[in-house]
Amino acid sequence: MHKKVLIITYYWPPAGGPGVQRWLKFVKYLPEFGFDPIVYIPENPTYPIIDEALAAEVSRDVKIIRRKIFEPYGLAAWLTGKGTKRISSGIIPSNHKQTPLEKLSLWIRGNLFIPDARRFWVRPSVRFLRKYIQEENIHTVITTGPPHSLHLIGLRLKATLDIRWIADFRDPWTSIGYHKSLKLTPFSEDLHKSLEEKVLNAADQIIVTSQSTKQEFRDITTKPIAVITNGYDVALGKSDVLDARFSLAHIGSLLSERNPTVLWQVLAELVRELPGFADDLELKLIGTVSNDVLLDIHRYDLDPHVNHMGYVPHHEAVKHQKQSQVLLLIEINSVETKSIIPGKLFEYMVSGRPIVAIGPTGSDFAPIVAQTHTGVFVDYSEKAKLKETIVDFYQRYKSGNLSVEALGIDQYSRKNLTASLAELLR
Incomplete structure (x- = not known):
């Protein structure tokens, strides 16, 4: 008999981007390991990226519960215009380039909505789920963040119900790269850390995506911590047709702080120095790109080589991964981000195309590459x-x-990773 597992997540199709992939795939494979996932999601979320094609990957047999959520982005958008949409997409301009309204928006986001703007979903969700969990005889609840406010739902449910609660951290909490950009007051900073500590010490099991995050949390809690990375769920095999030009493709968001100036310098030098390189080079940018990055590319006279495609559906992104000559994997140059293993790494690895990975010293993804x-x-x-x-x-x-x-990549298949998750659930 299958065991029921309640999964509380904010990101779910038609949401696009990497945040939706992890639990979409876990839910896909969990029934093969003896578990019936029940997915609890917002009915009216504000997703910065939409990918309608991902809805086709949701099994009709999966039970999905939707409840309304109040998010203050409508008011924020009225106050700050396009800046709010950029910030909610992860595009935070560098401090000296922020408009006064963007600075205000970041201050409000960091100090009034703790831990994040989805906090208003906590109380009504707890009220509804308390009754639902008892009626459905559910013994295991999983929360996944960010947004980390969803862990507060688990925290309150655990306090009043006899359940096993697993907290999954796709990204760190107080050490995540953008946290320092939120203009936190000392009081707000302490409150974030206090909530993080409460969650880490109340959950029965913690899941993280990298060894560095595990070590970071080890300093806060003695609760068991498992590392289950992200992975791939695309068909193995190389494309029969490659780009004719020497294409370097970056797939995903290129944030202001993720701007690889050293790469633009190198490419500009090779355009000048290496015979034929200027004619062959194509720089494919697939996804949201900050103005800071585009301005830097312009500064190094690389505009003629840029193919800025914007966001494309996931299946199209996979096609570009297999057809591009070289794949670019770029992470922010910061001690705080060395624990981040970009989800696209694993799909890159099965494409048959070589990866140029740029990141801070000691990056957790360096040994994987x-x-x-x-x-x-x-x-x-x-x-x-x-x-x-x-x-x-x-x-x-x-x-x-x-x-x-590629060698030894089977361990990163979504099905094998779900097997690891199933072991924790037994």
């Missing part, structure tokens, strides 16, 4: 290594033998 033989990692100080890598890939492209053969 090395161990799977899927590309080269460089930190932001290794300009010479970055240049050598791109030259090597370009020369292999010209000779027609640019590809990689």
Whole structure:
């Protein structure tokens, strides 16, 4: 007999972007391991990215419960205009480029909506779910964040019901990259940390996506912490048709703080120095790109080589991953972000295309790239290594033998990762 598991998540189709993929896939495979997932989501959410195609991946057999949510983004948008939409999408301009209204919006977001703007869904959700859990005889509840306010639903349910509560952190809480941009007062900073500590010490089991986050949480709690990374659920195999030009593709959001100036410098130098490179180069930007990044690209005279495609549905992104000559994986150059393993890494690894990964020293994804033989990692100080890598890939492209053969990637398939989750649920 299958066991019921209640999953509380904010991001669900038709939401697009990486936040929806993790639990969409867990829910897909959990029935194969003896569990019936019940998914609790908002009825009227404010999603910054929409991907209608993902709805086709939701099984008709999965029970989904929707309840209305109040989000203050309507008022914020009226106050700050387009800035709110940019910020809710993760595009936070650098401090000196923020308008007064954007600064106000960030201050409000950080200090009045703690831990985030979805906090108003906590009380009505707890009121509804208390009764529902008892009526349906549910013994296991999973909350996933961000938004981390959803963990407060688990916290309150755990306090009043005899349930097993698992808190899944797709990203860290107080150490996440954008946290320092929220203009927090000392009181607000302390409140965030206090809520984080309460959640980590009340949950029966914690799941994180990287070893660094596990170590960070180890300093806060003695509760069991499991690492289950993100993964891939796309068909293995290479594309029969590759881009004719030497395409370097970045798929996903390029935030202001994720702006790889060292890459633009290297590409500009190669355009000037390497015969044929200027004619062959194509820089494919697929997803939301901040103005800071576009201005930097312009500053290095790379505009003629840019193909800015904007957001595309996930299945189209997968197609570009397999057809592009080189895939770019870029993370913010910060100690706080070394624990982030971008979800797209795993889909990159099964594409058969080489990866150029750029991140802070000690990044958790660096050994994954090395161990799977899927590309080269460089930190932001290794300009010479970055240049050598791109030259090597370009020369292999010209000779027609640019590809990689990934090793040991089965462990990152969504089905195998769900098997690890199922072990925790037993």
